[in-house]
Amino acid sequence: MARIGFIGLGNMGLPMAQNLLKAGHHVEGFDVFGSAVEKLRAAGGEVAASVKVAASRADAVITMLPSGKEVREVYLDGTGVLASAQPGTLLVDSSTIDVATARDVAEAAAGRGLSVLDAPVSGGVGGARAGTLTFMVGGGEEAFAKAKPILEGMGKTIVHAGGAGNGQAAKICNNMILGVSMIAVSEAFVLAERLGLDHQKLFDIASKSSGQCWSMTSYCPVPGPVPASPANRDYQAGFTAAMMLKDLKLAQDAARVAGSATPLGAEAAALYDLYCLHGNGARDFSGIICFVRGTEMEV
Ligand code: NAD
Numbered sequence: 001m002a003r004i005g006f007i008g009l010g011n012m013g014l015p016m017a018q019n020l021l022k023a024g025h026h027v028e029g030f031d032v033f034g035s036a037v038e039k040l041r042a043a044g045g046e047v048a049a050s051v052k053v054a055a056s057r058a059d060a061v062i063t064m065l066p067s068g069k070e071v072r073e074v075y076l077d078g079t080g081v082l083a084s085a086q087p088g089t090l091l092v093d094s095s096t097i098d099v100a101t102a103r104d105v106a107e108a109a110a111g112r113g114l115s116v117l118d119a120p121v122s123g124g125v126g127g128a129r130a131g132t133l134t135f136m137v138g139g140g141e142e143a144f145a146k147a148k149p150i151l152e153g154m155g156k157t158i159v160h161a162g163g164a165g166n167g168q169a170a171k172i173c174n175n176m177i178l179g180v181s182m183i184a185v186s187e188a189f190v191l192a193e194r195l196g197l198d199h200q201k202l203f204d205i206a207s208k209s210s211g212q213c214w215s216m217t218s219y220c221p222v223p224g225p226v227p228a229s230p231a232n233r234d235y236q237a238g239f240t241a242a243m244m245l246k247d248l249k250l251a252q253d254a255a256r257v258a259g260s261a262t263p264l265g266a267e268a269a270a271l272y273d274l275y276c277l278h279g280n281g282a283r284d285f286s287g288i289i290c291f292v293r294g295t296e297m298e299v
Contacts, residue, residue, distance in 0.1 A: 001025050002150060005054035005061040006045075007074055007081070008095070009036035012121070013064030015128040016094070016154045018043045020062075022131075023153030030054040051077075052084040060090040060150055067246070068101035075105045075116070082112050090146050091116040094135070096247060099165040099172075099254050106139065106164035115143040118164065119151065120171040124239045132156045136174075138167035172254055175247035179268040179285070181215040182244075186289035189222050193293075199224055221289040235287030242281035245272040 001024045006017040009031040020027050021044050029040040030048040037047045048054035051074055055061050061081055065071050071093055075081045081091060082105075091114060093105065102118040109116040117139035127133040133155035137144055144160045151158045161170045188211065192202045203225035207217050219238075220226040230238050248269035255262040275291045290296035 002059040003028070003057065004150070005030070005048065005058035006040070006064070007031070007051055007054055007061065008064040008066075008070075009033075009040055010064065010066075011125050012094075012128045014039055015125065016062070016064060016133070017045060019128075019131045019154045020150070021045055025150070025153065028054050028058065050079065051081060052079045055081045055084040055089070056086065058085070058089060060092065060147070061085060062150075063093045063095060065093075065095040065097075067095070068097035071095055071097050071101055071105060076108055082109055082114060085114055087113055089114065090143060090150075092119050092147055092151070093117070094119045094121055096120045096171055096250070097168060098250055099168045100257070102138065102168045103165040115140050116164070117143050117147055118167040119147070120167050121155065122171065122174060123155070126238060128154070135159065136161050136167040136170040138162060138165050138169070168250075169254070172247055172251040175244065176251040176262065176265045176268070178215065179244050179248050179272060180264045181213045182219070182221065182286055183268055183271060183288060183292065185213065185215045186221050186286075186292045189289060190293045215286075219286055221286040230284035230286050231289070235284040235290070237282060237284040239285050240281060241272055241276050241283055241285045241287065244285035245269065245276050245281070248272055 003026045004020055006027050006029040009017060009029050014036060017027050017029055017040055027045040028048045029037055029045050030051055031037050041047050063074055093116060106116050117137050119135045119137045121133040121135055123133040131154055134157040135151045135155045137160050148158050161167050189199060199222045206212060220229045221231050223231045230236055251265050252269050275288055280287060
């Protein structure tokens with residue numbers, strides 16, 4: 001069992017760290033927010049006083065931070081992970097961040113003889129709690145082989161996507177499909193309403209026809225057809241609209257740099273931007289259907 005330094009104990013990081021404890025690892029956590037570390041202590045973990053302390057005595061360091069800015073800080077600062085980790089320490093960043101930062105951090109790590117994996121996740125807070133996350137991993141084969149048994153303590157599907165940054169590339173491509181498909185499914189259900197076609201009838205037909213997709217069959221944006229979907233609880237968030245907007249913007253930034261045309265991704269980012277500006281950032285992203293219907297136009 002490994003000694004793991006876990007940095008970033010928020011909505012995702014805390015349950016992930018708790019699952020590592022359950023898997024028998026020793027977890028020493030750090031977060032700038034005091035009450036987060038106390039929850040880790042209550043679950044049987046140890047509390048580190050700083051990034052430096054968490055990184056300097058770990059076999060593996062896992063980070064789960066809000067954005068690329070914090071990842072740069074935590075890894076590249078003079079008292080950060082790269083300056084503090086012992087040679088041979090496994091470094092895994094599971095935050096969702098821009099591909100360029102992931103590759104910059106990997107390059108800086110290589111300069112110090114360390115390897116970092118970018119390993120963003122899909123599955124949300126529910127998946128983090130249940131230990132069923134999907135990890136999309138970018139980085140070297142050897143580091144991936146070392147990381148896999150640790151990641152298996154927090155997730156069910158662990159996929160090596162290729163070299164540094166490819167985990168982030170997979171994440172933003174996947175979420176661009178999700179954002180676009182949720183809007184497409186929402187438009188179809190609203191059109192059906194206006195044509196007098198019952199939600200359940202459309203679901204029964206389209207979920208067995210060529211229009212079927214995850215946004216319809218697992219996360220249907222209208223109440224009824226999929227009882228577990230957030231539409232049945234007034235769009236209380238599983239995955240917030242603000243998180244979806246963040247990922248769509250990351251995809252747009254990456255598309256610009258790569259010179260790849262993504263007009264539907266751009267339109268999805270613009271719609272989610274408006275939806276969030278109207279005060280809906282904390283609602284579930286499938287609530288975009290209210291916006292499409294025109295019932296969510298006021299702040
Ligand atoms: P969060 O804001 O709840 O947690 C982030 C934690 O990082 C906070 O506790 C914060 O205090 C801590 N932090 C910030 N700067 C720090 C620093 N310099 N040193 C130490 N700790 C620091 O966010 P979250 O929902 O847990 O998401 C984390 C990452 O996972 C994000 O990149 C997000 O895009 C991604 N993600 C989230 C979800 C989701 O459903 N919440 C799903 C998939 C991926």
